[in-house]
Amino acid sequence: MTVSDFVPVLIQIAFAAGLAGAIITGSVLFGQRSTKNAIKDSAYECGIRSEQNASTRFSVKFYVTAMLFILFDIEVLFLIPWVMIYRDFIANSLPIMGPILFFMVVLVVGLAYELKKGALEWEK
Amino acid sequence: MEINPIILKFVYAAVVVGVVMGLCSYAVLAERKVCSWIQGRVGPNRTTLPLIGSIPVIGKFLTRLGIFQPVADGAKFLFKEDVTPAHVNKFYFIMAPVLSLVPALTTVVVVPFGRYVTEAGEIIPLVLADLDVGLLFLFAISSLGVYGVVLAGWSSNSKFSFLGGIRASAQMISYELAMGISVLPVLMWVNAPGTDGTLSLFDIGQAQEGLWFVMWMPLSFLIFLVCLFAETNRLPFDMAESETELVSGFHTEYSSFKFGLFFVGEYAHMIVGSCVITVLFLGGWNPAPFLTWDYLGFGDGILGAVLSVGTFMGKMCASLFLFIWVRWTLPRFRYDQVMRLGWQYLLPLSIANLIVYIFVIYFLDTTSF
Numbered sequence: 001m002t003v004s005d006f007v008p009v010l011i012q013i014a015f016a017a018g019l020a021g022a023i024i025t026g027s028v029l030f031g032q033r034s035t036k037n038a039i040k041d042s043a044y045e046c047g048i049r050s051e052q053n054a055s056t057r058f059s060v061k062f063y064v065t066a067m068l069f070i071l072f073d074i075e076v077l078f079l080i081p082w083v084m085i086y087r088d089f090i091a092n093s094l095p096i097m098g099p100i101l102f103f104m105v106v107l108v109v110g111l112a113y114e115l116k117k118g119a120l121e122w123e124k
Numbered sequence: 125m126e127i128n129p130i131i132l133k134f135v136y137a138a139v140v141v142g143v144v145m146g147l148c149s150y151a152v153l154a155e156r157k158v159c160s161w162i163q164g165r166v167g168p169n170r171t172t173l174p175l176i177g178s179i180p181v182i183g184k185f186l187t188r189l190g191i192f193q194p195v196a197d198g199a200k201f202l203f204k205e206d207v208t209p210a211h212v213n214k215f216y217f218i219m220a221p222v223l224s225l226v227p228a229l230t231t232v233v234v235v236p237f238g239r240y241v242t243e244a245g246e247i248i249p250l251v252l253a254d255l256d257v258g259l260l261f262l263f264a265i266s267s268l269g270v271y272g273v274v275l276a277g278w279s280s281n282s283k284f285s286f287l288g289g290i291r292a293s294a295q296m297i298s299y300e301l302a303m304g305i306s307v308l309p310v311l312m313w314v315n316a317p318g319t320d321g322t323l324s325l326f327d328i329g330q331a332q333e334g335l336w337f338v339m340w341m342p343l344s345f346l347i348f349l350v351c352l353f354a355e356t357n358r359l360p361f362d363m364a365e366s367e368t369e370l371v372s373g374f375h376t377e378y379s380s381f382k383f384g385l386f387f388v389g390e391y392a393h394m395i396v397g398s399c400v401i402t403v404l405f406l407g408g409w410n411p412a413p414f415l416t417w418d419y420l421g422f423g424d425g426i427l428g429a430v431l432s433v434g435t436f437m438g439k440m441c442a443s444l445f446l447f448i449w450v451r452w453t454l455p456r457f458r459y460d461q462v463m464r465l466g467w468q469y470l471l472p473l474s475i476a477n478l479i480v481y482i483f484v485i486y487f488l489d490t491t492s493f
Contacts, residue, residue, distance in 0.1 A: 005253055005254075006255070007133060008133050008136070008233050008252040008253035009230065009233050009252075009255075011133055011134055011137045012137050012140075012141070012229065012230050012252065013226060013230050015138065015141050015229070016225060016226040016228075016229035016230055019141065019145075019229070020221065020222040020225045020226060023384070024218065024381060024382060024385070026202060026381070027201065027202055027204075027206050027381030027384075030202050030203055031202070031203060031204055031205050031206035031381075032203060032204060032205040034205055036210070040207060040209065041209050041210035041211060042210075042211060043209070043211055043280070044282055044284065045282070045283065045284070046371070058287075058290055061294075062290050062293075062294050065297070065298060065463070066294070066297065069297040069298065069300070069301065073297075073300070073301060073304070076301060076304040076308075079305070079308055079478075080260065080308070080311070080323075083308050083311045083312045083315065084311065084315045084321035086312050086315070086482075086485070087313075087316055087485065087489055088315070088317045088318075088321075090317070090486060090489040090490060091317030091318070092317075097482070101479075101482070104479055104482075107475065108472075108475060111471065111472060115472075120463075120464075120467040120468055122459070122460035122463045
């Protein structure tokens with residue numbers, strides 16, 4: 001596994017970005033033209049005049065969700081190296097069961113606490 | 125003649141991008157056709173090309189199937205007025221559709237389509253880049269897709285777009301957790317003692333010459349499938365759009381091919397998702413459990429490669445069909461139901477599933493039969 005293995009990835013990114021850029025340019029070039037007007041330039045709100053600014057306040061639940069996501073995602077990332085050596089360790093009868101179960105218990109207790117606190121409850 | 129390997133890589137990349145884009149446009153057609161069949165209609169059956177359409181029997185038949193519809197769709201996208209409203213944040217408004225397409229097309233590099241056995245008996249994966257971080261790379265890049273959605277919603281400066289954007293991003297990150305944990309048992313089993321630690325999708329596919337993972341990890345498969353629906357923003361989880369509430373969600377303000385890129389991006393995500401589920405759970409390029417093309421005597425050379433790619437594509441199309449079928453069968457969930465399913469049911473369920481397989485694999489590996 002060397003850095004050169006990632007060359008196709010770079011090529012693909014270049015291709016995809018180039019394609020997307022070409023398509024957008026093409027649609028600007030070939031697209032129909034018509035004059036702009038105030039209605040076309042305002043945000044769509046089912047046909048009525050748009051009221052207030054679009055950047056209104058939104059539920060704090062979204063922030064909470066994002067933070068909980070980061071916590072759990074890091075825990076999943078910690079699990080991945082373990083997953084790759086688990087069977088190897090068992091085959092060599094090295095102790096791995098205990099530590100990983102401890103980790104899982106911490107994870108589950110955290111989740112249970114969040115559930116109990118209602119952090120994952122979405123208001124109806 | 126010696127061909128420069130770098131040029132060859134460019135050619136492969138171009139071919140794969142072409143195939144995926146072609147599949148995308150025909151997935152859209154399949155969506156419309158299957159939808160119409162489910163609803164008892166005929167679907168697109170008029171579009172035709174001047175020359176091919178007038179061939180006696182075949183032309184009529186192809187027209188009725190709607191084969192030329194994607195061409196018309198593309199042309200129409202291209203020639204429609206491309207409105208960039210004055211109230212948007214221009215830079216991010218234009219960047220968002222690009223950001224939703226690029227990750228979808230980039231994840232294709234780690235997806236193996238089949239295998240080629242040389243005369244020397246060496247097995248070569250048919251994949252653009254057989255990275256040993258394969259699955260991790262796939263998760264990392266595909267979750268970048270959320271930026272396209274959230275930027276589109278935010279930069280549009282429209283209430284519908286904004287709501288669609290934050291809803292979709294919260295939903296996508298929530299289901300990523302259950303998705304990540306649900307594949308861990310598979311990875312655990314694939315990394316058998318004595319093998320190099322790997323997350324490569326090709327090795328996962330090769331490990332399914334016997335039992336397919338869907339058969340002995342059915343719960344993982346189910347959780348992964350549900351999360352895949354949520355990740356690709358498909359009905360019954362299409363909170364990002366939910367036409368009845370948010371007009372068209374995060375791409376309300378988009379028109380012309382900028383909207384088209386979101387569309388293509390969604391279908392590309394779906395195609396990659398189908399590929400991944402085929403490799404992870406449905407046996408990849410093996411025709412049936414406990415049966416490989418090698419046993420049947422077709423495993424070697426070009427024929428073997430063609431058969432393996434064909435098998436893979438067949439399974440992928442079947443799971444694409446499942447996507448479409450579910451979309452036109454189930455109604456949309458409410459947003460709080462979606463979040464509850466992700467956090468309160470799927471996440472604990474996937475952790476429980478993982479713990480069960482910790483014990484099962486421990487038991488299997490320590491007992492000798």
